[in-house]
Amino acid sequence: MGKSAIIYVVGLSLIVGITLMNVNRSSTDSMATYTQYYGRTMAHNIALTGANIATNYILFNVNYSTAFTDSFGGGVFTAEYDSTTPMEKELFVSSTFNTGGETIRDTIYARFQYIMFSRYGWFTEREQNGYLTPGGAAGPYSGANDWKITGDSVFGYAHTNGHFNLDGRPYFQNKVTAGTAAVLGTLTGPGPPAYNDGYEWGINIKRDSANISSLRSVANSGAPGSIATLLTGNDVGMEFFGNGTVRIKVPWNTGATKDTTMAVSALSSSQVIGSKNGDLHIKGTYTGQLTVAAFSGTSGASTNKGNVWIDGNIVANDNPRTNPSSNDMLGIVAERMGYITKDMTRNASSMINIQAAIYCHNGEFTAEDFWTIPISGRVNLFGGVTQKTAGSLGVFGSGGIQHGFFYSIRHDPRFLSNAPPSFPFSSKFRLVAWWEN
Numbered sequence: 001m002g003k004s005a006i007i008y009v010v011g012l013s014l015i016v017g018i019t020l021m022n023v024n025r026s027s028t029d030s031m032a033t034y035t036q037y038y039g040r041t042m043a044h045n046i047a048l049t050g051a052n053i054a055t056n057y058i059l060f061n062v063n064y065s066t067a068f069t070d071s072f073g074g075g076v077f078t079a080e081y082d083s084t085t086p087m088e089k090e091l092f093v094s095s096t097f098n099t100g101g102e103t104i105r106d107t108i109y110a111r112f113q114y115i116m117f118s119r120y121g122w123f124t125e126r127e128q129n130g131y132l133t134p135g136g137a138a139g140p141y142s143g144a145n146d147w148k149i150t151g152d153s154v155f156g157y158a159h160t161n162g163h164f165n166l167d168g169r170p171y172f173q174n175k176v177t178a179g180t181a182a183v184l185g186t187l188t189g190p191g192p193p194a195y196n197d198g199y200e201w202g203i204n205i206k207r208d209s210a211n212i213s214s215l216r217s218v219a220n221s222g223a224p225g226s227i228a229t230l231l232t233g234n235d236v237g238m239e240f241f242g243n244g245t246v247r248i249k250v251p252w253n254t255g256a257t258k259d260t261t262m263a264v265s266a267l268s269s270s271q272v273i274g275s276k277n278g279d280l281h282i283k284g285t286y287t288g289q290l291t292v293a294a295f296s297g298t299s300g301a302s303t304n305k306g307n308v309w310i311d312g313n314i315v316a317n318d319n320p321r322t323n324p325s326s327n328d329m330l331g332i333v334a335e336r337m338g339y340i341t342k343d344m345t346r347n348a349s350s351m352i353n354i355q356a357a358i359y360c361h362n363g364e365f366t367a368e369d370f371w372t373i374p375i376s377g378r379v380n381l382f383g384g385v386t387q388k389t390a391g392s393l394g395v396f397g398s399g400g401i402q403h404g405f406f407y408s409i410r411h412d413p414r415f416l417s418n419a420p421p422s423f424p425f426s427s428k429f430r431l432v433a434w435w436e437n
Contacts, residue, residue: 121156156411
């Protein structure tokens with residue numbers, strides 16, 4: 001009995017001792033785990049602080065690229081920038097935090113891109129008509145609000161720096177953004193508008209005139225001397241052929257000064273060709289990648305130049321509608337207006353096809369004299385349009401279309417990540433990637 005009691009006491013003591021040791025070890029491990037968790041959390045928060053500060057710097061100043069180091073919350077962060085990739089800037093932020101004798105590190109990576117205007121199916125500064133004639137006079141609907149109504153649709157990102165005027169149930173396939181909330185009407189049927197990918201108000205995206213200046217420089221530097229001379233102060237015609245050549249006529253309607261056919265690849269080493277102080281007339285089937293542009297002058301009659309005229313179909317040789325991997329890509333840039341040339345022989349069954357990203361800096365994409373021309377069929381635009389004001393292609397009344405065109409705009413998905421050569425872009429960055437360790 002005595003031996004059993006001794007064994008019982010010894011065994012109980014061992015059990016209690018082991019239990020207390022495990023409790024003490026758990027307590028110690030818990031403290032170590034807490035210390036590590038606290039350290040990791042602090043290191044991450046310090047890195048986040050640095051990343052937010054560094055992001056703020058470049059969102060307000062795209063040229064900011066100075067690395068810096070600072071302390072926060074008992075630790076240190078370092079922010080570094082990399083601008084070696086065109087159209088992009090990368091941000092790397094690392095942090096250190098010492099706790100319990102251990103140095104804990106964290107890293108954050110962010111990538112920023114300029115906003116390419118080719119990514120928009122529809123972009124305006126304001127949703128109002130701003131038609132100007134080639135002589136500079138305002139059209140009869142200039143200043144009137146542009147309305148999207150039941151039956152209208154926009155495929156591709158849609159944006160205005162003003163507000164959209166929406167009546168009934170127009171359809172937006174991709175996200176809609178605007179400077180202020182949409183104005184809703186009640187005339188064409190029940191709403192609300194169909195935002196398939198949502199909407200966000202309070203967004204303003206600046207278009208910078210520096211884009212036009214730089215594009216003019218690129219065009220001048222890339223054109224051969226003989227061509228560059230002819231494209232200054234003249235209205236130029238370009239007819240593209242599917243074999244990779246283009247016919248250049250100066251002036252555009254007669255070719256009396258110059259009428260030559262040459263390879264598109266020989267037209268400009270910069271893949272940008274522009275008419276300075278003149279208008280540009282285009283049509284045909286293009287091959288390869290090119291941006292054509294018309295630049296206005298600064299005084300006299302030349303201030304009303306810088307218009308692009310679409311005289312007929314302008315499409316890719318390798319159709320991007322049926323082949324999303326097509327390498328054929330066209331940018332059409334007008335410092336002033338983009339017109340579909342008037343053709344009184346068109347009728348309700350006519351069709352004009354445009355495969356390009358269109359950009360009108362001080363004007364809009366429209367149809368010449370859209371309020372007087374006969375019913376002219378449909379314009380099929382596969383690409384996108386960016387413009388200062390909302391161009392109209394036709395006049396509609398209670399009985400339907402009365403003058404001009406129906407139109408269909410479908411965004412070219414290739415333009416979400418790519419753009420025609422030197423195509424205009426925003427003056428600010430947008431955040432496109434954010435990675436936290």
